[in-house]
Amino acid sequence: MTNILNVAPSPHAHGKESTRKLMFNVVIALIPAFLISVFYFGIGAIIVTAASVLSCLLFEFLIQKFVLKKPISITDGSALVTGLLLAFNLPSNIPVLIVVIGSFVSIVIAKMTFGGLGNNPFNPALVGRVFM
Amino acid sequence: MKALKVEKSMIGIENNKADAISHLTSLASSFTGISVHPLKVKYPQGAEKQLIKALINREVPSGKLPIDVGAVVHNTGTAFAVYEAVQKNKPLIDRVVTVTGKSVSRPGNYMIRIGTPLSKVLEAAGGIPDGTGKIINGGPMMGKAVSNTDAPLVKGMSGIILVPAAEAEREPINPCIRCAKCVSACPIHLEPFLLMTLSERGMFERAAAEKITDCMECGCCSFTCPAGRPLLDYIRLGKSTVIRMARQKVLK
Numbered sequence: 117m118t119n120i121l122n123v124a125p126s127p128h129a130h131g132k133e134s135t136r137k138l139m140f141n142v143v144i145a146l147i148p149a150f151l152i153s154v155f156y157f158g159i160g161a162i163i164v165t166a167a168s169v170l171s172c173l174l175f176e177f178l179i180q181k182f183v184l185k186k187p188i189s190i191t192d193g194s195a196l197v198t199g200l201l202l203a204f205n206l207p208s209n210i211p212v213l214i215v216v217i218g219s220f221v222s223i224v225i226a227k228m229t230f231g232g233l234g235n236n237p238f239n240p241a242l243v244g245r246v247f248m
Numbered sequence: 249m250k251a252l253k254v255e256k257s258m259i260g261i262e263n264n265k266a267d268a269i270s271h272l273t274s275l276a277s278s279f280t281g282i283s284v285h286p287l288k289v290k291y292p293q294g295a296e297k298q299l300i301k302a303l304i305n306r307e308v309p310s311g312k313l314p315i316d317v318g319a320v321v322h323n324t325g326t327a328f329a330v331y332e333a334v335q336k337n338k339p340l341i342d343r344v345v346t347v348t349g350k351s352v353s354r355p356g357n358y359m360i361r362i363g364t365p366l367s368k369v370l371e372a373a374g375g376i377p378d379g380t381g382k383i384i385n386g387g388p389m390m391g392k393a394v395s396n397t398d399a400p401l402v403k404g405m406s407g408i409i410l411v412p413a414a415e416a417e418r419e420p421i422n423p424c425i426r427c428a429k430c431v432s433a434c435p436i437h438l439e440p441f442l443l444m445t446l447s448e449r450g451m452f453e454r455a456a457a458e459k460i461t462d463c464m465e466c467g468c469c470s471f472t473c474p475a476g477r478p479l480l481d482y483i484r485l486g487k488s489t490v491i492r493m494a495r496q497k498v499l500k
Contacts, residue, residue, distance in 0.1 A: 122382045122416040123393040125481055127467030128409075133429070133474040135422050192422070234423035234475075 135233075139193030146200050153204070160208035167212045169199035171219035179228045194233050198222055201241035206248075218244040252320055257282050258303050262289045291389060292435050292466040296321035310462050325406065340403055345369065349410030351377040360401055367397040369408065381416030384409040389467040419476035430469035430479055436462055440469035440479045447486030456490045463487055 153161040176195040180188050190196075202222055206215060222244030230236045259276065261269050263286050276282040285303055292298050297308045299321055306317040314321055322330075325343060332338040341362055348355040353374030360369055366383070370376050376383075376397070384391040385405055394408075430440035438459060446455040460483060469479040 121380070121393070121395060122413070123395045124382075124416075124418060125393075125484065126384075126386075126391055126465070127389040127471050127480065128382065128384050128391065128393065128411065128416075129388040129471060130419060130476065131472050131474075133472065134419075134476070135425055135474050138425070138427060138474050189422075194425075232423065234425045 135194075136192050139197050142197050143193065143200065146197075146204070149204060150200070153208070157208035161203075163212065164206055164208055164210060164215055165200065165203040167215045168203035168206070168219055169196060171216045172196070172199035172202065172223050175220055175223040176228070179224060184228070184232075189233070192233065195223060198227070198241045201239070202244050205241065205245040214248060218248045220244075221247040254320075255281050259284045260287050260293075260299055260303050261285070262287050262293070264289050292464075292468065294323070295464055295466070297464070298435060310459060343401075343403060343405070345401065345405055346407040347373040347410075348407065349380075349412075351380065351412055352410050353377070362403055363400045365398050365400055366394065366408065369401060370397065370410075376410065379413050380410050381413030382411040384411060389471065390465060418478070421477055422475035424475055424477060427474060429472045429474065433468040433472040435466060435468065436464065438463060440483060441477075443486060444477065444479045444482040447482040447489070452486060452489050452493060455486045456493070460486050460490055 150161075150165065153165075172195045173190050176190050177188060180186050180190070199219065202218055203215070206218070222240040225247075226238060226240035226243035227233070227236050259272055259282065261272065261284060263269075269284060269286050273284045276284050287293060287302050293302055296314050296319075300306055300308060300314055300317065300319050304319065306319065308314055308317055329340050329343070333340070342359055343362065344357050345360050346355075346357050347369065355373065358369065358372060366385075367376075370383075383394040383397065385394050385408060386392060387407060388409060391407070391409065424441055424445075426441070428441070431438075434440055443455055443458060443460050443463070446452070446458065447460075463483050465480060465484060465487075467480050469483075470477070470481070473479055
């Protein structure tokens with residue numbers, strides 16, 4: 117008897133779904149909309165989307181690293197989805213600085229102050245849009 | 249059938265056991281009133297309320313028994329034990345136990361005397377392989393993890409599963425994102441995410457109002473949760489607390 121048995125309550129099996137997979141499914145679902153926006157609005161759509169996604173990821177990283185001092189969870193894809201949704205709510209010729217301010221409101225005020233993923237009373241992307 | 253004074257009995261078997269279906273159908277054809285029904289493979293279906301719904305499409309209301317909708321459910325183990333007791337005058341001294349798991353060298357069904365230590369049962373199935381992380385008494389969804397292989401086999405044991413150490417650990421717990429997968433997964437239409445939060449916060453009166461005691465602990469909510477939340481653990485805590493509170497109320 118060299119085996120150490122692990123004792124835990126049932127169920128002893130778990131499905132293959134994870135938060136990360138769900139979030140990346142959302143991203144996949146948004147790709148056609150992104151392609152169409154590039155087709156209609158050109159380079160501006162790419163700039164706004166990139167600025168929004170990158171600033172959302174950055175703000176989430178900074179908050180978790182320096183303010184909350186919690187494990188970094190930007191790889192779960194939720195900030196990525198927020199960034200995409202915020203970008204899709206904005207006109208393609210909006211200045212990048214405004215986009216970054218919008219991301220700040222979305223992530224820092226609408227999401228992280230309420231406790232982060234799963235605890236936001238409103239959709240963070242839409243709070244950012246309303247603020248702008 | 250005679251004991252219950254009924255005329256119709258049905259045997260439900262899931263579709264993936266084709267040889268069992270064909271064998272029992274040919275046996276049943278010589279008896280009037282017994283019919284075999286292949287069922288869709290799904291979980292949970294073996295519990296009596298779910299089986300009644302699948303076979304005769306009647307739902308057993310909350311707090312009622314199957315007899316209230318005109319049905320009695322027996323599993324194969326019970327039916328066989330009754331046959332042996334009535335026809336052969338043999339008491340319940342042994343039962344069929346399934347020993348399985350990816351790493352088991354001789355998995356299969358074994359007829360075992362009640363009271364045999366688990367270690368002897370596992371020896372018969374080829375011994376405990378190295379790197380076994382968990383031994384489950386029962387199924388993967390509702391079975392209990394065994395802490396000691398010296399425990400004897402009892403009449404309620406139907407299967408033993410050996411799980412490799414790599415699959416014995418739980419996933420990390422992430423925050424709930426309200427995807428509501430647990431709500432769609434729950435076979436009795438409860439709201440597991442709500443029951444878990446209520447139990448976590450100690451709001452047991454509210455949990456009782458949300459019918460936490462109807463939970464049959466199938467584990468579908470914990471299985472499906474993408475955030476790996478231990479929904480059933482908290483629901484069990486809440487359920488036992490609610491039942492205890494109800495008992496104390498009666499005593500007062």
